[in-house]
Amino acid sequence: MSESPTRNVENDKKREREDDDDPYKVDDFKLYVPLKQRNQQKYQKLQNIYMKKPVEEEVEEDKKDQTLVGPKANVSLIDQALEYKKKEDLEKPKTEMEKKLEEEEEILKAHAQTKNQLASALELAQGIVYTESMKTSWTPPSKIRKMSPEKVNEIRKNWHIIIEGEDVPPPIKSFKDMRFPKPLLDFLKDKGIKKPTPIQVQGLPVALSGRDMIGIAFTGSGKTLAFTLPLVMLAVEMEKKLPFIKGEGPVGMIVVPSRELAKQIYEVIVGYADCLAKDGQYPQIRPLLCIGGISMADQANTLRRGVHIVVATPGRLQDMLEKRKINLDSCKYLCFDEADRMIDMGFEEDVRNIMSFFKHQRQTLLFSATMPKKIQDFAKSALVKPVVVNVGRAGAASLDVIQEVEYVKQEAKIVYLLECLQKTAPPVLIFAENKNDVDDIYEYLLLKNVEAVSIHGGKTQEEREYSIRMFKEGKKDVLVATDVASKGLDFASIQHVINYDMPKEIEDYVHRIGRTGRSGKTGVATTFINRNCSEQILLDLKHLLMEANQRVPPVLLALDDPMDKFKDVEGASLECTYCGGLGHRITECPKLDSQRKQQMQSHRTAYENYSRGGDY
Known part of the structure; x- marks a missing residue:
């Protein structure tokens, strides 16, 4: 049966369309294409239609196709080889060392996330961010x-000063060029301070310029003068402009972790203030000592007349602010001495509460001898365009101290102590880890007719002040103390420090031995070690001795040192990124482990209180 004419026409048109779509058609001659290949082409065409791929993606794919290896590639063979090398590096398994470094980064990152920004609660709530530093009237001489920048860098290099920050004020090598008043210069000269130390050469111009600052220098390097003199000059300037009356002040605050250190700084400021007032051209500055264990009624006269400077410990200062005895409406200067120790000792929350009383910007300074990178990064959250002034490595021991380490059995330590006292003439400072050991050593020395006094946190403020005073005046030869006397206290004439036992953290060791060898003088530090010491702290001690070119005893050299395998690893830090110890990594950090245990204990206590029905 023949097909209809209409059917034939439709078939012809269909063939023509198929021929037009045929990629193998050349003019009127059509190549043979297998059925499987034809079906595949039709499927691909339909897929492109339904997917509706954007033109940009097609162009990108075309470019990608053009970069394939081949004679028509647009990418050079070198670039292709590098690309393949990267792919291989990503695909090959990581070494144990790489895994360990990544683990350390994760630990540090996780700990950093638990720390809230160190700033005022009001500023955090309102999102206030200061972008410019405070302005002062002080300018350096012309x-x-x-x-020139070359000369500035040469001075810093000669004084071993390392700086971080932008637009850092130039170092100044004399107090006269810093434009301090003549009565103050004469007072410093009478005290034997004729020229600034490295931390003062750079730190004083930074503080006088109104810049926020982190100051790091070894113990006994003159950090106290670097932050007290600028505050005294600021107070004098403010009092000259408009005298303070009741309810006003302070202009600035210095917050420290211990009562003894607060009183020492207070006495330094009183000396500066009195020498200026005696000259007659400068007003009387009124500092206030704000610490526990003393009656504030004794300083009621200062409060009535208006306070210029407050030197305080965090707990008592917080109490004074909450009771509205003082306010921070006029406060422009805030300094934390031994800042890292304050945070480690559990004052972090008190510091935040104190900062919440600020309603405006202030100049913030943090000083310490031991400030690991982790603490620096945390501190920078409260600072505006901070300048970091570093004299030597943070946490390094003073080079003016001769460090002697001796292996002494636990039961023989108290007897051997008498032999060690013969090394130098008095005064001698003995450190012990706990209060009971301090009391035992003190009683033993009294039995042996040694003129001694003792100090620890269990004694009253009057007893602590008596011990410090008698020791400083030379009426007693030996002071036995816990670490309460290791942070910041200045005993200018001490020739010998004895560590009856090795502290649990290397930072405490650095602070302890820093009580001698101060202001350019040489001192001796003797440390007892034995099997009771942890291996981590002994490794830290070993590396600290090597860094200071001191003799390392065989017992320390015999220790298996895990840090050796990191020395040749590119980019690996050669110190603990958490505490700065040289003999261990963050994964074995005793300080981090201790803080974790404290946090777990606080959580456990909170849960137990909650389980009992909220009876706090």
């Missing part, structure tokens, strides 16, 4: 301002 000859200092005109110094």
